[in-house]
Amino acid sequence: MTDTASHLPPASAVALATALQKLATTDRLLLALDFDGTLAPFVDVPRGARALPESKAALDRLEHLPNTWVAYVSGRPLSSLEVVTEADADALLIGSHGVEIRFGRDGVSLDLSPTEQETLERLGDVLGALVDDMPGAKLETKPVGYGVHYRLVEGDRDAEVVARAREAAATVSDALTIRYGKDIIEFSIREAHKGDGVERLREYTKATAVLFAGDDVTDEDGFSVLRPADGDVGIKVGRGETAAQYRVADERAIATLLTLLAQAREAHLKSSTD
Known part of the structure; x- marks a missing residue:
């Protein structure tokens, strides 16, 4: 385990392995996982992202075990999340930071009001104009908002992009939900976050313990709803302040941890039926 989180003190690595x-022995296990930067490396073309093969193999093993659920909790729109996770019809998906929910074959309708539709259209217009004026910036359309990506903007202009995006969005509404992620600022006309998604998943699966892993600022909402006293485990991927109990270096460390968890869960379930 020390190798999977080599930047951690040995005691922390041992604590994570023990957790x-x-x-693995809980009655009903839920794995709620961020995708980009947690299971999949970041790529220039978002729809081209895929989970590392080792993670995908471990998750396939886990989701076929009794009383074990794998769910993806992402800021991506549900339509994009379905593609990159290669989700089947029974997958549990939380998209758009908790706004969109798909529990198996049942989706959740957004039912935008005429006022919300109008605000969304105006927001798209002003942010689209901003992106057109800033080479390298990209506008991502989301079900209830937009994200302005600036990773490919040349020069040290991150603060400028963020400031101009905020100014543009403020001309549309002062009631937008604003989120900051890695090289992206997002604006939403509805309030929801990943913690809401994790709680909905917990309720739906009746999980007795939850593993949540994520790498971004928006994942802190997921960590905040965990219940360590009940056996929940939160894992932060990479650097940055976090409310998670544990931290690992990168996506490959997560792949190793998921493989170890799959092995431990299989062994536990086998021993309990022998």
Whole structure:
């Protein structure tokens, strides 16, 4: 385990290994996982992202076990999340930071009001104009908002992009939900976050313990609803302040941890039926 999180003190690595072993024995296990930067490396073309093969193999093993659920919790729109996760019809998906929910074959309708539709259209117009005026910036359309990506903007202009995007959005409404992620600022006409999604998943699966892993600022909402005293485990991927109990270096460390969890869960379930 020390190798999977080599930047951690050995005691922390041992604590994480112990927590995963305990997690594997819970009655009803839910894995709620961010996608980009957690299971999949970042890529220039968002729809081209895919989970590392080792993570995908471990998750396939886990989701076929009894009383074990795998869910993806992402800021991506549901339509994009379905593609990159290669989700089947029974997958549990939380998209758009909790606004969109798909529990298996049942989706959740957004039912935007005429006022919301009008605000969304105006927001798209002003942010689209901003992106057109800033080479390298990209506008991502989301079900209830937009994201302005600036990773490919040349020069040290991150603060400028963020400031101009905020100014543009403020001309449309002062009631927008604003989120900051890695090289993206997002504006939404509805309030929801990943913590809401994790709680909905917990309720739906009746999980007795939850693993949530994520790498971004928006994942802190997911960590905030975990219940460590009940066996929940939160894992932060990469650097940055976090409310998660544990931290690992990168997506490959997560792949290793998921493989170990799959092995431990299989062993526990086998021993309980022998």
